[in-house]
Amino acid sequence: xTSPVQSLSKAVTVNDNxxxxxxxxxxxLLLAGVILVVLPLMLDGFRLNLVGKYLTYAFVALGLVxxxxxxxxxxxxxxxxxxxxxYCMAMxxxxxxxxxxxxKIQSTPGIPDFMDWNQITALPWFWQPFHSLPLTLxxxxxxxxxxxxxxxVAMFKRxxxxxxxxxxxxxxxxxxxxxxVGQQGYTGxxxxxxDLRTLNGWDxxxxxxxxxxxxxxxxxxxxxxxMAQYVKKSKLGRILVAMREKEDRxxxxxxxVAGFKVFAFCLAAGFAAIGGAMFTLQVGFMSPSFVGIVPxxxxxxxxxxxxxxxxxxxxxxxxxxxxxxxxxxxxxxDLWLFGLGGLFIxxxxxxxxxxxxxxxxxxxPRLFRKAxxxxxxxxxxxxxxxxxx
Amino acid sequence: xxxxILPSPAPIGTPADEKDFLLxxxxxxxxxxxxxxxxxxxxxxxxxxxxVIIGPNGAGKTTVLDLICGRTKASSGSIKYKxxxxxxxxxxxxxxxxxxxxxxxxxxYDDLTVFENLEISxxxxxxxxxxxxxxxxxxxxxxxxxxAQTIFLKDQLDERAEFLSHxxxxxxxxxxxxxxxxxxxxxDEPVAGMSVGxxxxxxxxxxQIIKGRSVLVIEHDMxxxxxxxxxxTVLHQGKVLSEGSMERVKNDPKVIxxxxxx
Numbered sequence: 190x191t192s193p194v195q196s197l198s199k200a201v202t203v204n205d206n207x208x209x210x211x212x213x214x215x216x217x218l219l220l221a222g223v224i225l226v227v228l229p230l231m232l233d234g235f236r237l238n239l240v241g242k243y244l245t246y247a248f249v250a251l252g253l254v255x256x257x258x259x260x261x262x263x264x265x266x267x268x269x270x271x272x273x274x275x276y277c278m279a280m281x282x283x284x285x286x287x288x289x290x291x292x293k294i295q296s297t298p299g300i301p302d303f304m305d306w307n308q309i310t311a312l313p314w315f316w317q318p319f320h321s322l323p324l325t326l327x328x329x330x331x332x333x334x335x336x337x338x339x340x341x342v343a344m345f346k347r348x349x350x351x352x353x354x355x356x357x358x359x360x361x362x363x364x365x366x367x368x369x370v371g372q373q374g375y376t377g378x379x380x381x382x383x384d385l386r387t388l389n390g391w392d393x394x395x396x397x398x399x400x401x402x403x404x405x406x407x408x409x410x411x412x413x414x415x416m417a418q419y420v421k422k423s424k425l426g427r428i429l430v431a432m433r434e435k436e437d438r439x440x441x442x443x444x445x446v447a448g449f450k451v452f453a454f455c456l457a458a459g460f461a462a463i464g465g466a467m468f469t470l471q472v473g474f475m476s477p478s479f480v481g482i483v484p485x486x487x488x489x490x491x492x493x494x495x496x497x498x499x500x501x502x503x504x505x506x507x508x509x510x511x512x513x514x515x516x517x518x519x520x521x522x523d524l525w526l527f528g529l530g531g532l533f534i535x536x537x538x539x540x541x542x543x544x545x546x547x548x549x550x551x552x553x554p555r556l557f558r559k560a561x562x563x564x565x566x567x568x569x570x571x572x573x574x575x576x577x578x
Numbered sequence: 579x580x581x582x583i584l585p586s587p588a589p590i591g592t593p594a595d596e597k598d599f600l601l602x603x604x605x606x607x608x609x610x611x612x613x614x615x616x617x618x619x620x621x622x623x624x625x626x627x628x629x630v631i632i633g634p635n636g637a638g639k640t641t642v643l644d645l646i647c648g649r650t651k652a653s654s655g656s657i658k659y660k661x662x663x664x665x666x667x668x669x670x671x672x673x674x675x676x677x678x679x680x681x682x683x684x685x686x687y688d689d690l691t692v693f694e695n696l697e698i699s700x701x702x703x704x705x706x707x708x709x710x711x712x713x714x715x716x717x718x719x720x721x722x723x724x725x726a727q728t729i730f731l732k733d734q735l736d737e738r739a740e741f742l743s744h745x746x747x748x749x750x751x752x753x754x755x756x757x758x759x760x761x762x763x764x765x766d767e768p769v770a771g772m773s774v775g776x777x778x779x780x781x782x783x784x785x786q787i788i789k790g791r792s793v794l795v796i797e798h799d800m801x802x803x804x805x806x807x808x809x810x811t812v813l814h815q816g817k818v819l820s821e822g823s824m825e826r827v828k829n830d831p832k833v834i835x836x837x838x839x840x
Contacts, residue, residue, distance in 0.1 A: 206714055424703055424712035427694050431687040438685040441647060442699045443673035443758065444709075452706045 208422055212553070216501045217414065224407045234396045241403040241471045243511040244410055246271075248464025250492040250503035251410075252457030255417055257489070258497035259426060260453035261433030262350070266358030267461050267488050269365050270333040272480030274462025276369075276376075277332055279475040280316060281325035282385035282393075283377075302384070307374030316375075322389050329466040330459050337458030338451060345447040345454075350436075359482055366481040381476025385469070393470055406467045410504070413460050417500050420456065429453055461488075490529060493536045496545025505544055599658075600625045600792045601646070601762055606655035608645060615641045617816035618655070623762070628784075628793045630803045632827075633813035634836065639796045640682065642813070643764050646794075647679040648672045659762065674704070678760030682767050682796075684747035688740035692731055692750060695739050696722045699754035721757060728786065729753035730779065745776035749783065756787055763787075764794045769802050781805050 209217065228240055249267045257263050283301045292298045295305040300312050318324045340361065344354055369376045377383070385393070392398060420426055428449055432439045440446050469475045478484065487510075495506020510532070518525040540546055601623040608616045616638045623629050631639045644650040646657055648669040657664040664672050673679075687695050700721065703712035726732040729749040734742065739750060748768060755763055768784070769777045777799070784793065784806055797803050803810065803824065810827045812820040820830045827833055 420710070423710050424697065424714075425706065425709035427690060428698060428709055430689055431695075431698050434687050434689060435685050437649070437681070438687070438754075439698070440669045441649075441673055441679045441681075442754065443670050443701060443704050445668070445670045445704075448706050449709070 206422065209418060213418070213501075217411070220414075220501055220504060221407075221411055224410070225404065229400075229403065234399065237403055238399050238471060239515065240508070241399070241406050242468060243508055244406055244504070245464040245468040245471065246488060246491060246511065247410055247504040247507040248413060248467070249457075249461040249488040250495060250507045251413055251417055251500060252460035253489060253492035254497055254500055254503045255420060255429070256453045256457035257492060258499075259421065259433065260429040260450060262450055262454055263352075263355045263489070264358045264454065264457065264485075265355045265482070265489060266360075266362040266485050267457065268480045268482075268485035269358070269362050270337060270458040270461035271465040271468070271484070271488070272365070272369075272475070272477070273333040273336060274329050274465030275469040275475040275479060276382065276465075277319070277325060277329040277462075278466035278469040279382035279385060280319040281322065282388060282469065283382050284312075284316065284319050285389070286384060286386040301377070301382070303377045303380070303382075304374055309374045313375055330462050333458045333462035333465075334455050337455045341451040341454040342447070345450045348447075350450075359485065362480060362482050362485045366477045369477040369480060377476075379477060381474055381478075383474040383476075385473050388470065394473060399471060402467070402471050406471065409463055409467065413463065414500050414504070417456075417460070421500070425449065425452070487529065490533050490536075492543075494532060494543050496543030496548075498542060499545030499549075502543055502545030502548070509544070599623060600627075600660060601794070602656075602658040603642075603646070604656050604658070606642070606645060606652055606657060608641060608650060608653045614816050616645065619813070619816070619818055621811050621818060621821065623792050623794060625761075625792055626788070626790065628788055628795065628806050628808045630795045630797055630807040630810050631813060632797065632800075632803060632810060633819070636815075637813040638816040639813055640766055641816075643679060643766055643794070643796065646672075646764065647677060670704070673758065673760075674701075676761040678755035678758050678763050680751050680755055680763075680765045680768060682770065684744065684751050686739045686742075686747055686750050686754070689738065691736055691738055692726065692742070693722060693735040695750055696725055696753055696757055699757045701758050725753045725757050728756065729783065745772045745780075748772065748776075748780070752780075752783065752787070760791060762792050762794065766796045767798065768795065769797065769799055777802060 224244065229237060232240065249271050252270075253264070253267060287299060287301045289299040292300070292302065292305070295302065297305055297310045300309065304312070318328060340358070344350075344357065349357070370379045372378070387393060393402065428439060428444060432444075432446055432449060436446055439449075465475070465479070468479070491507040491510050492503045493506070494510050495504065496502030510529075513528070513532075514525055517528055536543055542549070599622040603622070604620045606616055606619045607614060619638070619642060621629075631642065633639050641650060645652050646659075646664060648664065648667060648671075652665045655665075659672075659675060659677060662675060664675070664677070667675065687698070690698070697714065697718065700718055702718075703709045722735075723732065726735055729752060731742075731746060731750060731753065734746065739747065742750060752765070752768065765784075769780050772780060781802060784795075795803075795806070807824050809822060810820075810824050811818060812827055812830075812833050814836050819836065820827050820833045822830075
């Protein structure tokens, strides 16, 4: 078919929709290089483990980029999914650490120590699946995603959105924390699940294991970035942006808006869950203090500081805020929360697109203008708010 | 589709006399806290007909469109589209049945390019999985370029929609509907706020795109209505005041009284 229309479509350059633009490849290589090469060479074991911990939060921030930045669904309860993923992993590790030989001084050997202290004499049914590693790995993602699915279907089918949704997610975070703390015999209570030792016989407490886990974590993070990139580049990514702006128009273009919101929320929950599981493995415990309102909001701040429309920005933002938190709270522990609050206000008022926005608007043009020479007006169509990377 | 061509026993559940109409609105009523915004409205739209709904502000014109496309749920009455009851369907199901709706203010996606705006409206990959695996193939591109040419935007395909003029935004939204290829196209004030030049082009555009479909238009601009309407329905205070050709409606004393006379 050689219609005039077809020749026309070749002349227009809008059509190339590559998986990643050159600048995105550079961003990815830069990030992968720093995480997988530079930091391991530069830092000692303790500091590297700390970075590994920060990077588990980056999974949450990554999910928020899709869910909040793209789809416009602000969730103030991502700690719930981070926590559920972490708890699933912790339950497996705890069962392995609670073998009959290890716990023979308990009145009921073979169950986790905190259960014994709370006069529980048999392993509850919902702990049973966590005897199996493959099943645990599945449940680490499946449980939080299923929970996210139930919440989001209930909300979005009823067209609950915006601030109401954010408040409800926050309430869920609070409720889950209270539940975990209250059910001490089943969950370990306020202390969480501690004294984790081995993963399928492999001691996770050694420096060597922590070193390996750091790379597993980094690899998974890059994998999640690529997955998010695929979603962002697909038509689904553009529908999320469209939905954020004109929900009705999307609905009257024949899409069921609720389904797309559920997808975005579940994807974010899945990412958060992987982060939570990696947290448990690297830090060696899981507690309700990573489930509640404060950590959930902190995670939103990571995404906001990095730039809620940028996948890479979210990771950098997480690293930067946590690095600041660690160095700041080492010297001025009382001031950190004010610093965090100030940072959030600054992001909202001064640089709404976070680090990625500053990079895109100020640094990238200066770097690439001279190098390119041609087409200096190539991207004036990218003011603030653009979903482009 | 003519009744004469249809095989004589009409399909189950649809009386033969209804098959003549593309859209049959009967005894449609909606009340908001007791206020009947649309009160016992009935009208019928034939295939390939351009029907214009006019009426003073608050007559219920936009509400009628909202009811047809499922944005507002009817209190009572029925809306049959090709024999299918629309009042029970979700908005997206109504669109998929072949009803397209243009809003009063241009409703487009500012952050996306003209191309992407049209692509989202392309009727394929509407499920979550379908959207994830959607391929921008030659068929999609050709169709988008064809539509862009029709709506006078072929040179703006790469441009972000927020930089279009008001008239161009209106055309883009019409284009987004065209790419859906609806059998019933509903337009809410398509020329409001347009310059004279844009208005003429829009009339030309509408005349070009009505082939093979019915169009339901709300419009205040009488000159424009005269140019395009096959038949006119006049609404007043939620009720049908008059109906017929523009000529007939214009000379109806009731209409002159409440509307045209002012």
